[in-house]
Amino acid sequence: MDTRRRALAVLLALASPLVLAGCDGDGTDTAGDAAGTTAVSAAPSAAASAATVSASPGKSAGTVTPSAKTSATSAKPTPTATSGGGGGEVEHCVNPMLSVTASTSDGAAGTMVQRFVLTNVSSAPCSLTGRPTLVPYAPPGAPAPSVAVGAIPAGFGGLGGSGGTLVLAPGGTAAFFLKWSNVPTGDAPCPKAAGFAFRAPLDPLADADKKVPFAFQPCGGSVQVSQVLPASVTS
Numbered sequence: 001m002d003t004r005r006r007a008l009a010v011l012l013a014l015a016s017p018l019v020l021a022g023c024d025g026d027g028t029d030t031a032g033d034a035a036g037t038t039a040v041s042a043a044p045s046a047a048a049s050a051a052t053v054s055a056s057p058g059k060s061a062g063t064v065t066p067s068a069k070t071s072a073t074s075a076k077p078t079p080t081a082t083s084g085g086g087g088g089e090v091e092h093c094v095n096p097m098l099s100v101t102a103s104t105s106d107g108a109a110g111t112m113v114q115r116f117v118l119t120n121v122s123s124a125p126c127s128l129t130g131r132p133t134l135v136p137y138a139p140p141g142a143p144a145p146s147v148a149v150g151a152i153p154a155g156f157g158g159l160g161g162s163g164g165t166l167v168l169a170p171g172g173t174a175a176f177f178l179k180w181s182n183v184p185t186g187d188a189p190c191p192k193a194a195g196f197a198f199r200a201p202l203d204p205l206a207d208a209d210k211k212v213p214f215a216f217q218p219c220g221g222s223v224q225v226s227q228v229l230p231a232s233v234t235s
Contacts, residue, residue: 090167093118093126094203100212103175106235110183113159114214115234116176118200120168128174128228129165130201136193136223137211145191145218152179152224157235163227175233177226180218190219201228 103115120126136147154160159177166174184190195213 090125090127092202093120093128093168093200094205095198095200095210097122097124097126098200100198100210102212102214104234107182110181112180112182112216113235114178114216116178116212117231118168118174118176118228120170120172123170125167125169125172127165127167128201129163131225131227132176132201133199133203134178134223134225135197136191136218137195137197139192139194139215142192145193146221147191147193147218148222150222150224152177152226158233159226159229159235161227163229166228166230173231174228175231176228178214178216179224179226180216180222181220182217183219185220188221190217191221192217 097120099119099121101117101119103117105112105114107113118128131151134149136145136149138144152160156179159179163174168174182190193214193216195211195215198210198212
């Protein structure tokens with residue numbers, strides 16, 4: 001009996017630590033719960049941290065990007081349209097910028113009127129103000145004609161008025177008129193002109209070689225020129 005009791009006591013002594021290690025006072029398996037809690041809480045915590053970290057940059061980027069875009073847009077300078085020539089003024093048309101071609105003609109009671117078209121053949125806008133300078137030239141081999149050049153008077157319909165300042169865009173057109181008499185004065189012959197040298201109004205550099213072929217005979221030795229007028233003026 002003593003032997004059996006001692007053996008039972010030994011078995012009980014060996015079993016007690018195992019029971020104490022696996023159970024708390026209410027019989028709950030704390031070892032298993034502790035491991036589970038650590039894993040579950042750590043996983044959600046790590047996921048939440050990752051979500052927070054990834055969400056924060058996303059939110060920050062979403063906030064910063066429109067702001068930066070708005071700032072860039074606000075800081076971008078507004079283009080300002082300016083005319084050629086600087087200082088907001090368009091440069092005067094000069095001879096190389098213009099072509100001159102004969103257009104329609106009209107005549108009545110011994111008075112001839114010829115319309116000419118000016119075209120801006122340059123790539124920039126330019127302005128025209130006032131009368132062009134014309135110098136008639138003779139046919140080849142003939143002496144230079146003695147012809148006085150004046151202005152068409154204001155009372156001669158709409159051709160004698162002021163044309164103001166016209167701005168011609170590239171390819172834009174304007175007009176001017178040449179007026180002369182075809183009735184001889186006494187026995188004097190009417191001088192013959194093969195055309196005229198042309199200089200644009202206010203062009204400081206006369207181009208004597210810019211000749212406009214146009215045969216006419218200004219009787220009385222005088223011709224009159226209008227100011228540059230809108231292309232809509234036809235007579």
